[in-house]
Amino acid sequence: MADDDILKLLRTGIEDGRFTRDDRMLPERQLAEILGISRTRLRRALDTLTTEGRLFRHQGQGTFVAPPPALEIAGHEAISRQVTPQNVMEVRIEVEPALAALAAERASAAELESLERLMRATLGVEDPAAYEAADEVFHYRIAELAHNPLFLSIYQSVRAVRRHARWTDARRRTHSPQRIGLLGRQHETLTHAIVERNGTEAALLMEDHLMTVSNAMLRNRGTRTVICD
Structure with a gap:
């Protein structure tokens, strides 16, 4: 063969x-x-x-x-030339906490077990590329577990824009082993909230997680101005 x-x-x-x-x-x-x-x-x-x-x-x-490739929809490549990291994070911070809350409400027991496995794959990783791969699958799975096709479509659009944007490689420079360890622990806490069906806490933890990554890239943890992970 x-x-x-x-x-x-x-x-x-x-x-x-x-x-x-x-x-x-x-x-x-x-x-x-x-x-x-x-x-x-x-x-x-x-x-x-x-x-x-x-x-x-x-x-x-x-x-x-891994999750399916980001959707190739007409216009994404053109939009990515105009969109800034802050633009992307403004959308993510609005959308992903809601996805986490819905996942806590709607995911089945088997789906929650799947999410726990994917969360564990983000722990103990030191290589930035390996972390990014595990991180993308983890976040995509939360979007799926919200069981809302329109929300998932919006999330896919964000993935597509990030895929084409020239600035996406910059996030790897912030991924030190210590930072990756912190983000993994945040994934763990977030997952526990979703598994425990605590949608309010899951939403807050997701927002905190996104803010941690954003502020790390800005080197300015005291502001809510954000940039994409």
Whole structure:
């Protein structure tokens, strides 16, 4: 079987859920047996999918499925040339606390377990790129658990704008191991509020989390002027 065929099978299996369980890929040994290939070839294919942004890995916890690519809607690329980081955060701070509150109200028990797993994947990460991958999946999952298609569409629009904006790479410079550790702990506290069905607390914690990232990039923690994480 050619490498391209392996990648095609993996992509299809991820999309239809055959190769995933609870937001994670099946164990490598099981996947290799299903595909009839060596684990070395499988790992090479998984590395390719990770580079593409379809998967991300967390040491000791497995390989997770990343959220779908940001929607490509006409106008996003043009808007991204005009939008500032502060513009994006103004929207995020209005939208994401509401998403967290709705997730606390509407998520099923199984979905909350999934969110806890994704939250744990943001803990103990020191590499900025690995943290960003885990962070994106975590926040996207909260948006999904709100079970509001219009809110999810708005969130996808924000993702699309951030994807095209030239300033998005700047946020990595603020992601020291200490900062990543703090953000991970905030994820943990936020998740506990959602799991406990405390929507009011979840909304407040989400806003605090976004403000922490914003102020870190501005080097000005005493103001509510914000910039995008």
